[in-house]
Amino acid sequence: xxxxxxxxxxxxxxxxxxxxxxxxxxxxxxxxxxxxxxxxxxxxxxxxxxxxxxxxxxxxxxxxxxxxxxxxxxxxxxxxxxxxxxxxxxxxxxxxxxxxxxxxxxxxxxxxxxxxxxxxxxxxxxxxxxxxxxxxxxxxxxxxxxxxxxxxxxxxxxxxxxxxxxxxxxxxxxxxxxxxxxxxxxxxxxxxxxxxxxxxxxxxxxxxxxxxxxxxxxxxxxxxxxxxxxxxxxxxxxxxxxxxxxxxxxxxxxxxxxxxxxxxxxxxxxxxxxxxxxxxxxxxxxxxxxxxxxxxxxxxxxxxxxxxxxxxxxxxxxxxxxxxxxxxxxxxxxxxxxxxxxxxxxxxxxxxxxxxxxxxxxxxxxxxxxxxxxxxxxxxxxxxxxxxxxxxxxxxxxxxxxxxxxxxxxxxxxxxxxxxxxxxxxxxxxxxxxxxxxxxxxxxxxxxxxxxxxxxxxxxxxxxx
Amino acid sequence: xxxxxxxxxxxxxxxxxxxxxxxxxxxxxxxxxxxxxxxxxxxxxxxxxxxxxxxxxxxxxxxxxxxxxxxxxxxxxxxxxxxxxxxxxxxxxxxxxxxxxxxxxxxxxxxxxxxxxxxxxxxxxxxxxxxxxxxxxxxxxxxxxxxxxxxxxxxxxxxxxxxxxxxxxxxxxxxxxxxxxxxxxxxxxxxxxxxxxxxxxxxxxxxxxxxxxxxxxxxxxxxxxxxxxxxxxxxxxxxxxxxxxxxxxxxxxxxxxxxxxxxxxxxxxxxxxxxxxxxxxxxxxxxxxxxxxxxxxxxxxxxxxxxxxxxxxxxxxxxxxxxxxxxxxxxxxxxxxxxxxxxxxxxxxxxxxxxxxxxxxxxxxxxxxxxxxxxxxxxxxxxxxxxxxxxxxxxxxxxxxxxxxxxxxxxxxxxxxxxxxxxxxxxxxxxxxxxxxxxxxxxxxxxxxxxxxxxxxxxxxxxxx
Numbered sequence: 061x062x063x064x065x066x067x068x069x070x071x072x073x074x075x076x077x078x079x080x081x082x083x084x085x086x087x088x089x090x091x092x093x094x095x096x097x098x099x100x101x102x103x104x105x106x107x108x109x110x111x112x113x114x115x116x117x118x119x120x121x122x123x124x125x126x127x128x129x130x131x132x133x134x135x136x137x138x139x140x141x142x143x144x145x146x147x148x149x150x151x152x153x154x155x156x157x158x159x160x161x162x163x164x165x166x167x168x169x170x171x172x173x174x175x176x177x178x179x180x181x182x183x184x185x186x187x188x189x190x191x192x193x194x195x196x197x198x199x200x201x202x203x204x205x206x207x208x209x210x211x212x213x214x215x216x217x218x219x220x221x222x223x224x225x226x227x228x229x230x231x232x233x234x235x236x237x238x239x240x241x242x243x244x245x246x247x248x249x250x251x252x253x254x255x256x257x258x259x260x261x262x263x264x265x266x267x268x269x270x271x272x273x274x275x276x277x278x279x280x281x282x283x284x285x286x287x288x289x290x291x292x293x294x295x296x297x298x299x300x301x302x303x304x305x306x307x308x309x310x311x312x313x314x315x316x317x318x319x320x321x322x323x324x325x326x327x328x329x330x331x332x333x334x335x336x337x338x339x340x341x342x343x344x345x346x347x348x349x350x351x352x353x354x355x356x357x358x359x360x361x362x363x364x365x366x367x368x369x370x371x372x373x374x375x376x377x378x379x380x381x382x383x384x385x386x387x388x389x390x391x392x393x394x395x396x397x398x399x400x401x402x403x404x405x406x407x408x409x410x411x412x413x414x415x416x417x418x419x420x421x422x423x424x425x426x427x428x429x430x431x432x433x434x435x436x437x438x439x440x441x442x443x444x445x446x447x448x449x450x451x452x453x454x455x456x457x458x459x460x461x462x463x464x465x466x467x468x469x470x471x472x473x474x475x476x477x478x479x480x481x482x483x484x485x486x487x488x489x490x491x492x493x494x495x496x497x498x499x500x501x502x503x504x505x506x507x508x509x510x511x512x513x514x515x516x517x518x519x520x521x522x523x524x525x
Numbered sequence: 526x527x528x529x530x531x532x533x534x535x536x537x538x539x540x541x542x543x544x545x546x547x548x549x550x551x552x553x554x555x556x557x558x559x560x561x562x563x564x565x566x567x568x569x570x571x572x573x574x575x576x577x578x579x580x581x582x583x584x585x586x587x588x589x590x591x592x593x594x595x596x597x598x599x600x601x602x603x604x605x606x607x608x609x610x611x612x613x614x615x616x617x618x619x620x621x622x623x624x625x626x627x628x629x630x631x632x633x634x635x636x637x638x639x640x641x642x643x644x645x646x647x648x649x650x651x652x653x654x655x656x657x658x659x660x661x662x663x664x665x666x667x668x669x670x671x672x673x674x675x676x677x678x679x680x681x682x683x684x685x686x687x688x689x690x691x692x693x694x695x696x697x698x699x700x701x702x703x704x705x706x707x708x709x710x711x712x713x714x715x716x717x718x719x720x721x722x723x724x725x726x727x728x729x730x731x732x733x734x735x736x737x738x739x740x741x742x743x744x745x746x747x748x749x750x751x752x753x754x755x756x757x758x759x760x761x762x763x764x765x766x767x768x769x770x771x772x773x774x775x776x777x778x779x780x781x782x783x784x785x786x787x788x789x790x791x792x793x794x795x796x797x798x799x800x801x802x803x804x805x806x807x808x809x810x811x812x813x814x815x816x817x818x819x820x821x822x823x824x825x826x827x828x829x830x831x832x833x834x835x836x837x838x839x840x841x842x843x844x845x846x847x848x849x850x851x852x853x854x855x856x857x858x859x860x861x862x863x864x865x866x867x868x869x870x871x872x873x874x875x876x877x878x879x880x881x882x883x884x885x886x887x888x889x890x891x892x893x894x895x896x897x898x899x900x901x902x903x904x905x906x907x908x909x910x911x912x913x914x915x916x917x918x919x920x921x922x923x924x925x926x927x928x929x930x931x932x933x934x935x936x937x938x939x940x941x942x943x944x945x946x947x948x949x950x951x952x953x954x955x956x957x958x959x960x961x962x963x964x965x966x967x968x969x970x971x972x973x974x975x976x977x978x979x980x981x982x983x984x985x986x987x988x989x990x
Contacts, residue, residue, distance in 0.1 A: 085890040113768045121891045147887075237734050247731045248713050248772070265730045266712045269702050302797065303578045305790040307713070307772075324789050325770040331793060332767065335800030336881055342804070343877035344870065350887040354899050358906045361874050365907055368870045369914065372863040379859045386851070386858050393851050393858035394844045397974070398837040400862070405809065405833045409826050412808035416801055422612075422815040425550040426586045434819050441823045442830055449834065509866070 083110075083117045091118060095129040103133055116145030119154060120351055131157040140166040144174045148181050149351035155182050155190075163190055168198040171244070173218040173326060176205035180215065213297050214290035216330075217311045217320035220244045223253045224277060226260060231273030248323075249308040252281050257317040259285050259310045287312050290319055294330045299421065301327045338419055341497040342412065344368070367502055375400070375509035382517035385525055391458050392520050395450075395467055399516045402446055403474035403508030410435050410482025411504050415496050418486060432483055439479025443472040466523050470516035474508060481507045548575075548582045556583060560594040568598055581610030584619060585816055596622040605631035609639045613646050614816035620647050620655075628655055633663040636709070638683040638791060641670035645680065678762050679755035681795075682776045682785035685709045688718045689742060691725060696738030713788075714773040717746050722782040724750050724775045752777050755784055759795045764886065766792045803884055806962040807877065809833070832967055840865070840974035847982035850990055856923050857985050860915075860932055864981045867911055868939035868973030875900050875947025876969050880961050883951060897948055904944025905937070912936040931988050935981035939973060946972045 087106065094102040107115065119127055119142070131138070131154050138158065143166060146154060155163055167175050167190065179187050179202055191199055191206075201219050208214025222243060224233050233250065237243065250268065252261035261281030271280045287310035288297060300309065301324060308321045337347060344364030348357065379386070379396070386392050414435075417423035423431055451468030455461050485503045486496035552571065559567040572580065584592055584607070596603070596619050603623065608631060611619060620628055632640050632655065644652050644667055656664055656671075666684050673679025687708060689698050698715065702708065715733065717726035726746030736745045751765060752775035765774065766789060773786045802812060809829030817825070844851070844861070851857050879900075882888035888896055916933030920926050950968045951961035 088889075088891040111769060113770070117768075120887070121889060123895070234734065237731075243731075243735070245731075246729055264711055265734065266702075266708075266710075269699065269730065269734070270708070302793050303582075304576060305578070305793075307789070324772070324793070328767050328770075328789070328793060328796060331796050332800070332885075335797070335804070336885075339800070339804050339807070339881055340877060343873050345874050345878055348878060350882055350892065350896065354902045354906070357899070358903045361871075361903070362907050362910060364874065365867065365870060365911060366914075369863070369867060369911060372866045373918070375866075376859050376863055379862070383855050383859070387855050390848050390852050390858075393855075393861075394841050394848070396858075397844070397862055397865070398834070398841055401837045401840075401974075402830065402834060405830060406826075408808050409810050409829065412805060413810055416804055417815055420797075420801075422585065424553075424586060426553040427815065430588070431815065434822070437819045438823045438826070441819070442827050445827060446830060446834060449831075453838070509862070 083114050083121070088118060088121050091130070092122060092126050095122075095126050095133065098129075100133070107133075112139045112141035113145045115139065115142045116150075119146055120150045124153065127153055128157050135159075136162045136165070138162065138166055140169045141174075143167070143178045144170065146181075147351055149353070149356075151178070151181050152183050152186070153351075155186055160189065160193065164193045167202075168194050171218050171220060172198075172201040172205055172320070173216050173322075175202045176215055177326075180206060180210065208290050211294045212290065213288050213292050213294060213311050213322060214319070216294060216297065216322045216326050217290065218244070218323060219320040221310075221318070221321045222247055222250045223257070223259075223318065224250060226252045226254070226276065226278030226281065228277050229273060230268060230271045230275050230277055230280065233268060233277055234273070249321075251285065251310055251318060251321070252277055253318055259287050259312065259318045261285055262308075262310070264307070285310055287318070289314070295334050295419075297322060298327050298330045298334060302331070334419070338415060338497040341495065342415065342501055344501070368505075371502060371506040371509065374506065375513055378510055378513040379517065382513075382521055385517060385521045388525060389463075389520070391454075391460070391463060392517060395454060395463075396513055396516050398450060399467065399470050399474050400509045400512030402450075402471060403478040403512045404505050406439060406442060406475045407478030407482045407504040407508045408501065410439070410479050411486055411500050414483045414486040415500060418490050418496055423487070428487060432480075432487075435479045435483045436476070439476045439482075440472070443475030443479075446475060447471040462524055463520070466519045467516060470512070470519055473515045474512040477511045478504070478508045548579050548586070553583060553586050556595070557587060557591050560587075560591050560598065563594075565598070577604045577606035578610045580604065580607045581615075584611055585615045589618065592618055593622050600624075601627045601630070603627065603631055605634045606639075608632070608643045609635065611646075612816055614818070614821075616643070616646050617648050617651070618816075620651055625654065625658065629658045632667075633659050636683050636685060637663075637666040637670055637785070638681050638787075640667045641680055642791075645671060645675065673755050676759045677755065678753050678757050678759060678776050678787060679784070681759060681762065681787045681791050682755065683709070683788060684785040686775075686783070686786045687712055687715045688722070688724075688783065689715060691717045691719070691741065691743030691746065693742050694738060695733060695736045695740050695742055695745065698733060698742055699738070714786075716750065716775055716783060716786070717742055718783055724752050724777065724783045726750055727773075727775070729772070750775055752783070754779070760799050760884075762787060763792050763795045763799060767796070799884070803880060803962040806960065807880065807966055809966070833970075836967060836971040836974065839971065840978055843975050843978040844982065847978075847986055850982060850986045853990060854928075854985070856919075856925070856928060857982060860919060860928075861978055861981050863915060864932065864935050864939050865974045865977030867915075867936060868943040868977045869970050871904060871907060871940045872943030872947045872969040872973045873966065875904070875944050876951055876965050879948045879951040880965060883955050883961055888952070893952060897945075897952075900944045900948045901941070904941045904947075908937040908940030908944075911940060927989055928985070931984045932981060935977070935984055938980045939977040942976045943969070943973045 091106055094106065119130060122130060127150065143151065167178055179191065191202060205215055205217060224236065249262055249264050251259050252263065254260050261278060261283050262285035263277060263281045267280060286300060286304060286306055290311050290313060300306065307324050310321050311319045313319050340348065344361065346360045348360060414423065447468040450471055451464040454467050455464030481504045486500045489496040489499055556571055559571065584595060587595060592615065608616065632643055644656065656667060670680055670682060689701065714727055714729050716724050717728065719725050726743060726748050727750035728742060728746045732745060751769060751771055753762060755776050755778060765771065772789050775786055776784045778784050805812065811825045879888065912933040915936055916929040919932050920929030946969045951965045954961045954964055
């Protein structure tokens with residue numbers, strides 16, 4: 061529901077903001093009920109005022125059967141923008157439920173970057189059939205977009221971009237913008253190109269309008285337009301937008317010719333996606349969405365669980381080496397998980413900070429040595445504090461000073477190793493081009509488990525037996 | 526270094542993109558060397574072509590003493606935009622090194638939202654002194670901004686916003702934009718306000734320029750402008766920008782009067798911050814940056830470690846309850862960490878997906894029951910797979926079918942509990958207004974450790990002893 065409407069509607073009720081701004085659960089329930097009763101009038105009343113992004117949310121929140129009913133309700137009138145907002149599984153379902161001809165028409169109406177965005181998300185079988193049925197111009201544009209690697213700048217290119225020669229005056233450019241028919245629905249910046257279509261400058265609409273009519277546009281343009289080649293990763297694109305507070309960025313082909321532009325609204329989604337990918341990968345979950353099926357979600361997570369089962373068994377084999385010591389002194393079995401678990405926590409802290417610093421490019425070859433030294437110092441300090449606490453507690457509880465000393469030393473060893481593993485592993489993985497978010501935590505927890513058990517049980521066997 | 530320059534400079538060298546687009550380690554080294562030699566000419570040569578955001582990166586990457594030298598090099602010529610890009614610790618250091626008068630002048634030149642952004646990040650003692658010395662108009666603007674809660678929309682407001690009455694014609698608005706002196710340096714949208722300064726519409730610059738001169742602006746405006754009250758959280762603001770692909774959004778006071786606007790470039794930073802906060806909090810790290818001191822970083826992380834030490838001791842107390850059983854059968858000590866650790870991994874997977882779904886508002890009261898059912902099903906399926914594998918392995922290794930059965934049953938119990946804890950805990954914390962990213966993992970791992978040891982050792986004591 062439009063923000064403004066909702067504010068008016070809820071005036072004075074002092075609802076929590078979540079309720080004020082969102083598609084509410086009540087609305088979803090009402091729509092679901094109307095769908096089941098096939099109450100078209102009620103559906104019109106509820107859905108007409110909504111933004112396409114809100115309609116997409118409703119599609120995602122509805123149960124599968126209601127989703128099909130809603131698709132049927134919209135029929136050929138489906139707003140193409142809704143498709144661009146849907147997550148993969150819901151999108152697949154909606155596309156399959158729609159008439160092919162309607163899908164083709166909807167996608168052909170979209171800007172080329174949005175069309176590519178929808179097409180790359182749907183099932184390959186459906187995708188090829190739909191592309192084949194598109195009108196030539198739109199088909200060629202999406203085929204070009206899809207020819208670039210997934211998650212590359214080329215996939216995000218909006219071909220419809222305004223270009224003018226540098227010799228035009230400001231007045232002529234403004235006249236052109238006011239009268240030309242085929243312009244993008246919204247634009248913030250204009251590219252200035254040379255005769256070979258190389259971008260040589262950029263001017264924002266507000267700079268243009270604030271300049272005198274007679275000035276040639278090359279005089280007022282930013283002569284250092286941000287452009288990127290089409291094959292760079294979207295993560296780099298997002299980084300540049302963030303770093304330089306950009307609104308639009310040009311994308312060029314291998315010969316430096318302007319292919320189109322990327323706009324900030326698409327970059328907002330990329331930033332979100334990339335951060336989400338890192339969070340999920342660190343926990344061993346692949347890219348996912350709320351509409352994923354149980355079987356998909358289960359498969360998605362089981363690989364990680366299997367790898368972890370392997371590392372847990374490895375840790376158990378370390379314990380098994382000290383079977384005799386444990387038999388002699390069961391206190392070792394009671395205390396050993398503490399050493400391993402604290403190492404795991406400290407290692408995860410350092411690893412998470414490192415993975416983020418790598419992603420935001422705060423951690424670079426210039427400062428990596430200093431940061432490693434810093435993490436070593438932090439690990440030693442915090443390890444010492446934990447060692448003293450657990451040493452004293454063990455001494456008091458088991459009334460055994462040597463046992464207290466053994467666990468204290470094992471704790472500091474494991475926490476220092478954890479700190480070092482937490483920085484060296486992600487940095488090393490990044491260097492060999494493996495996503496540090498993906499693989500770091502397996503290695504870090506394996507190391508902290510193995511070292512934790514080995515240090516504690518090993519020292520205990522030497523000192524106490 | 527400007528992207529374009531670097532592309533030219535590196536043409537044909539086929540460098541990895543990271544090197545093409547970033548402030549390189551070599552550049553940092555050269556600047557550091559020039560600072561030590563006080564080679565002003567070389568510094569001019571290296572620094573003059575750089576964007577303010579790149580200068581900020583250089584400040585952050587330099588060692589502390591070089592940072593002071595660089596501050597001295599810029600002196601009163603410091604570009605105020607650099608201050609807006611610096612992270613907290615580097616900013617504090619630079620501000621302290623600069624003359625107070627220079628700081629005041631720099632901050633007074635910034636847009637009100639950027640000035641607030643800088644001031645809220647610096648040490649309170651410095652902050653108050655600087656604000657007191659600012660010219661009245663700028664001082665009042667930042668005092669107003671700072672009067673709103675931290676991380677609220679009010680802190681992000683740019684007061685300098687273009688407003689016109691709805692009765693003006695398009696031609697008159699364009700004329701106004703072209704001739705008025707006091708306008709923001711860049712603008713994309715214009716607000717239409719009523720005589721009481723309530724926003725009644727919004728029009729983008731491109732819509733304006735594409736419309737006929739004689740149309741009154743109320744005829745072409747978007748009559749449903751997105752506006753938010755100043756006290757809502759920045760996370761909500763970011764969500765609205767993302768959801769509706771906004772470029773600017775109005776901010777109103779308690780009486781619905783337009784205070785100013787928030788622009789998408791600031792929102793990009795918020796999205797980044799919020800995602801980072803979630804990632805770090807889940808690993809038990811407070812907001813941090815690369816320039817933080819060792820002592821700060823150590824303090825930052827130790828609270829989490831202490832809490833985890835408590836939960837690890839709790840888990841040990843569970844093990845201690847079964848001392849006699851372990852003494853009788855050391856295999857239990859060898860196998861027990863596997864059950865606990867697999868529960869921890871499965872719980873973390875579910876918890877991470879849940880925390881993200883809550884943050885992106887994909888998980889709502891409408892679908893929470895369905896999602897809980899789904900997580901239960903996933904946990905049961907994956908738990909069953911792990912149970913079979915570990916049961917068979919234990920049977921084979923220890924040649925004890927009952928032990929295999931016990932660990933299999935304990936595994937499935939713990940993994941199902943882990944799945945339920947992974948969704949119910951974050952959802953419950955969100956409901957009582959505690960950030961689920963902050964506290965979920967403590968509860969989830971405590972539960973999986975305690976249940977893991979309890980189920981496995983408890984069952985073993987009953988069945989095997």
